[in-house]
Amino acid sequence: MALNGQPRxxxxxxxxxxxxxxEELTKTFGPVPVLNGIDLKIxxxxxxxxxxxSGSGKSTLLRCLAFLxxxxxxxxxxEGQLLGYKQQGERRLMQGHRELAKVRRNVGMVFxxxxxxxxxxxxxxxxxxxxxxxxxxxDQAEREAREAxxxxxxxxxxxxxPSQLSGGQQQRVAIARALAMKPxxxxxxxxxxxxxxxxxxxxxxxxxxxxxxxxxxxxxxHEMGFxxxxxxxxxxxxxxxxxxxxxxxxxxxxxRNDRLKQFLDTWRTRSF
Amino acid sequence: xxxxxxxxxxxxxxxxxxxxxxVISGASILLGMPLGLAFAFGLVSHNRPxxxxxxxxxxxxxxxxxxxQILLVFYLLPSIGLDLSPVTAAxxxxxxxxxxxxxxxxxxxxxxxPKGQVEAAQMLGIAPITxxxxxxxxxxxxxxxxxxxxxxxxxxxxxxxxxxxxxxxLLRTGxxxxxxxxxxxxxxxxxxxxxxVMNLVxxxxxxxxxxxxxxxxxx
Ligand SMILES: Nc1ncnc2c1ncn2[C@@H]1O[C@H](COP(=O)(O)OP(=O)(O)OP(=O)(O)O)[C@@H](O)[C@H]1O
Ligand SMILES: [Mg+2]
Numbered sequence: 001m002a003l004n005g006q007p008r009x010x011x012x013x014x015x016x017x018x019x020x021x022x023e024e025l026t027k028t029f030g031p032v033p034v035l036n037g038i039d040l041k042i043x044x045x046x047x048x049x050x051x052x053x054s055g056s057g058k059s060t061l062l063r064c065l066a067f068l069x070x071x072x073x074x075x076x077x078x079e080g081q082l083l084g085y086k087q088q089g090e091r092r093l094m095q096g097h098r099e100l101a102k103v104r105r106n107v108g109m110v111f112x113x114x115x116x117x118x119x120x121x122x123x124x125x126x127x128x129x130x131x132x133x134x135x136x137x138x139d140q141a142e143r144e145a146r147e148a149x150x151x152x153x154x155x156x157x158x159x160x161x162p163s164q165l166s167g168g169q170q171q172r173v174a175i176a177r178a179l180a181m182k183p184x185x186x187x188x189x190x191x192x193x194x195x196x197x198x199x200x201x202x203x204x205x206x207x208x209x210x211x212x213x214x215x216x217x218x219x220x221x222h223e224m225g226f227x228x229x230x231x232x233x234x235x236x237x238x239x240x241x242x243x244x245x246x247x248x249x250x251x252x253x254x255x256r257n258d259r260l261k262q263f264l265d266t267w268r269t270r271s272f
Numbered sequence: 273x274x275x276x277x278x279x280x281x282x283x284x285x286x287x288x289x290x291x292x293x294x295v296i297s298g299a300s301i302l303l304g305m306p307l308g309l310a311f312a313f314g315l316v317s318h319n320r321p322x323x324x325x326x327x328x329x330x331x332x333x334x335x336x337x338x339x340x341q342i343l344l345v346f347y348l349l350p351s352i353g354l355d356l357s358p359v360t361a362a363x364x365x366x367x368x369x370x371x372x373x374x375x376x377x378x379x380x381x382x383x384x385x386p387k388g389q390v391e392a393a394q395m396l397g398i399a400p401i402t403x404x405x406x407x408x409x410x411x412x413x414x415x416x417x418x419x420x421x422x423x424x425x426x427x428x429x430x431x432x433x434x435x436x437x438x439x440x441x442l443l444r445t446g447x448x449x450x451x452x453x454x455x456x457x458x459x460x461x462x463x464x465x466x467x468x469v470m471n472l473v474x475x476x477x478x479x480x481x482x483x484x485x486x487x488x489x490x491x
Contacts, residue, residue, distance in 0.1 A: 101397040109395040115388035129396035
């Protein structure tokens with residue numbers, strides 16, 4: 001969609017505009033350092049998969065990109081705008097919620113545990129932000145919400161409450177909810193980790209479709225098959241730093257870093 | 273047999289006493305609810321003075337005996353020129369008391385609405401006030417219904433204390449009947465049964481409210 005109809009392969013990756021830029025990002029929880037200097041560029045239509053052992057800081061990185069966790073040092077820019085802070089002379093002040101919402105306007109997020117609102121139907125979940133953030137009229141909001149639900153294959157479930165949907169369907173509603181805001185980039189934090197194995201495929205299928213259409217995505221995942229197949233860039237994190245990043249071939253077939261090799265070995269033994 | 277005899281002979285007095293108890297506790301719970309909700313949001317406010325004020329208020333009303341509170345309200349207010357009838361003073365004391373307990377219930381409910389739901393809303397650019405109104409409060413009411421039902425039951429029982437400022441509620445009615453019949457065991461047994469019946473009704477109402485608020489939602 002962002003590519004004006006050109007197939008994505010025609011643009012060299014490095015020519016595309018940077019959507020999210022992360023520079024020397026650090027994050028501590030109290031005295032505990034969790035991110036120790038992350039540099040990362042996510043370009044238009046790029047699919048970046050972030051892998052790494054548990055506790056390496058993948059979720060924290062993603063949450064910092066959304067400013068759900070305020071980062072401690074460095075900077076995150078969304079399409080050129082500094083995220084979360086404003087510079088006032090020497091000091092850096094936290095943005096108010098309106099300023100923050102403005103910078104984050106084009107960032108969507110999909111969570112491991114879906115985070116749907118249980119007292120609203122699928123349709124209401126998708127339509128709420130269309131009404132109150134995009135300020136659409138009720139009928140227009142409903143039309144676009146239904147469109148988004150159809151896109152994830154749930155056109156016939158609009159009236160269901162989350163409790164009346166399977167995990168895979170709930171996650172697809174959550175994707176529709178993010179999608180309906182027409183974001184320029186969507187962040188996914190382990191979108192399939194809370195799902196029964198037989199439901200993983202339907203969610204990955206929707207994500208694959210988004211990738212093909214040119215959506216920019218940053219995905220924390222343990223689905224190595226998906227990463228190998230769909231990622232433009234795979235990022236390997238360990239102990240709060242990026243140890244290696246490259247194409248899926250470089251990372252999976254030709255890993256150089258020892259910890260990455262070890263991580264992949266563990267993963268292979270576990271999955272056979 | 274004596275038991276049924278007394279119940280029949282004094283049925284009107286008992287009915288009036290029970291109704292007084294029900295109305296006083298019902299009014300206290302309902303009027304204490306908006307106050308409690310306001311104090312709950314105060315307790316989690318980012319504004320320090322507001323938070324502090326609400327915490328002090330809560331600690332006072334939760335930390336002193338209801339009897340002391342009722343006597344304070346009853347004797348204090350006239351001394352500052354407010355002339356209250358015993359019933360009004362009693363209801364006022366009960367409202368202020370229950371609002372503190374309800375504030376704590378609502379505050380607990382607030383933390384039980386998963387943080388992720390609020391984060392999802394924030395990521396969609398939804399304003400804090402709208403998040404509260406559309407996402408948090410509707411779920412809060414469902415979450416706290418059992419606890420509010422319990423609070424209703426304690427208020428109904430505790431309201432017996434207001435007999436000390438000569439409000440003729442259920443217990444005081446019983447005392448009056450005892451002084452006429454000299455059958456304390458039967459009379460107080462009867463009073464106890466009436467309390468139990470009223471509380472069973474409240475528990476039932478609570479379950480209905482819960483079922484209605486659940487409406488497809490099962491977080
Ligand atoms: N809110 C928090 N307060 C304190 N420490 C935290 C907090 N959130 C995360 N951490 C710590 O930060 C580190 C990184 O956590 P994070 O959740 O980012 O890891 P992860 O790579 O996503 O792991 P997983 O694969 O298990 O999801 C962990 O050591 C964790 O204990
Ligand atoms: Mg994680």
